[in-house]
Amino acid sequence: MTTLRDILLSEILPSVEKPSRYLGNELHSVHKDPASVKLRIALFFPDVYELGLGNLGLHLLYHLLNGLEDVWAERAYTPAPDLEAVLRKRGLPLFLHESKEPLGAADAVGFSLQSELTWVNVLNAMDLAGFPVRSAERADNAPLFFAGGPTATNPEPLSPFLDFFVMGDGEEAVVEIARALMPLRGAPRLRRLEAVAAIPGVYVPALHPVEMVDGKPFADARVKITRRVVGDLGRAPVPEHYIVPYTQLVHDGLALEVLRGCTQGCRFCHAGMTTRPVRERAPEAVAERIGGLLDATGLEAATLVSLSTCDHSRVRELVGGAMRAARGRNASVSLPSLRLDTFAVGLADFVSGVRRSGLTFAPEAATDRLRAVINKNIPDAALLAMAEEVFRRGWEHVKLYFMIGLPTETEEDVLAIADLCARMLAVGRRFRRDGMLRTGVSTFVPKPHTPFQYAEQLGLEETFARQRLLGARLREIRGVKFGRHAPAASFIEGLLSRGGREVADLLERAWRNGAGYETWEERLRIEPWQQALEETGLDSAVLLGPRDPGARLPWDHIDTRVDPAWLREEWARALRGEPTPDCRGGDCNGCGVSGGLPGECLEMRRRGAAAAEGEVPAAEEPPALPVEAVQRMRFRIGRRGEARLLSHLETAQAWIRALRRARLPLAYTQGFHAHPRVTFSTAAP
Known part of the structure; x- marks a missing residue:
């Protein structure tokens, strides 16, 4: 009998672009006999392979689950448009990468929600696999569809579609979920949902009490779902193996998490607010693991992953050990995030060696006043000193990330971006005449569980107007390139990020109208969303508008361990232009995390107080x-x-x-x- 695998390998994949995306037999991929396991789980990244395989979290969960003898975890990704068109034309289902069996062969399918812009792809995946997108309409024997990741912290817009959500760190939770489901294979859906609902950090919308507020359904906030936290990152698992791709990824090379959490307190930052406290991995363990993974994979580069690697309390040892491990194998090391100071420049210099192309920094705002509002506590003088250090050390260009539409922003704040770029370039060109600045300007999108969750977002027309204003000024400055994020992408992200269950209808209508692949700027279309707004009667001005700090919020039942009262106080401090210092090595700011995680917070502050950066050593000879x-x-x-x-x-x-x-x-x-x-x-x- 001809199987789906036979059809894919002999008839379909030879005719699509980059068939290597779908082979599923890469080095360190795991293949098991499906008859010998008690549970099959699909780990689904709702975007294309080139983005999905680089996700460190899915690498980790994949090998953790496959380390269980009776579990087989396989991968799935959003197919590129050409493959999706062929599958739909021939009536074939979306498939698991390793076995090439239909996605429905899995007992559970877990989505990694990294961005609201991939939510449409979640619905499309379920439909392409042959299942109704609404959980209430799926058969009793259908797989359980669940999700975790950053944007799962406001699950309500997706709650009619997914069976459950995992809040917070997933390493321990996903193993507990697998063990709970193994003895229930083939059991009724309700029994399986009740089993996972008993696991801390798991939210099952169908079993959670609902109350009506102003005619809208809200999950009962008196019943809290508390974020899972892995307390000791040193004891947390790291991938023993790393899948080696055939094709080039967006983020190539291996990644290793060196630090989790951030307490710098940027008031717009969802990741910083929802991953507290800071936990570190020891430099010795990082160097050992990098060496082992490079040996096992043959990859050419390693990235030290965190929200702010420069904030590691032993960052010099960390980077030095990683460099020695990598250079002994003719590989390179990179830092994905750099702090806004000259120490970070020296660190990047040390890592790069003799090749100095460009460095990236994120001041986000261009005036001291607005940086105080967002709690990015770095004065103009320090930014100019940083630019001087970058170009003095021979770097070719600097990329700066800014946002427009931040709370209290004025036209002067927008134009100040151009002024700051001009001053930084003038300082830099004293040392490098061909130095350049590149800007990446995005639109601020308020996020749940942050102090700015109450703020208003710019509408489409105002976003275009501010981009034109800034672009005209930047084009007057030779040596500055103006890059900007698509206004339509920010608009769609804003419609979804703070929505309640009523936004589920908007999401579904947009998908049925042809929305999809919103992370691809060349395929992004605003029309399906505008049509969906008309069809559902929802008002974009309301969805993007300000929130009353005293009003009920759709995500109030999700406890990220940060006190909502502290978020309200931070919002008030922002409007007064008052910064809040980083609590590492200083006084506790009372965010609430220490109440539930006193040991982790104490250790974080002890390490922060002991940290001493000093000078970065000179770059070693190759x-x-x-x-x-x-x-x-x-x-x-x-x-x-x-x-x-x-x-x-x-x-x-x-x-x-x-x-x-x-x-x-x-x-x-x-x-x-x-x-x-x-x-x-x-x-x-």
């Missing part, structure tokens, strides 16, 4: 690598089976990574970003 080959070898290679679906460049990359894993004494090009001296023949026709 390791001496053989320049001339002692022996030249020629291989004749071929591609058989599923490997025939790889492109020439993908085949070349797979071979180079295999040679790196073998630790063969290859000749390398010279410098801090050395590459093996391997040459391939021309591509096969």
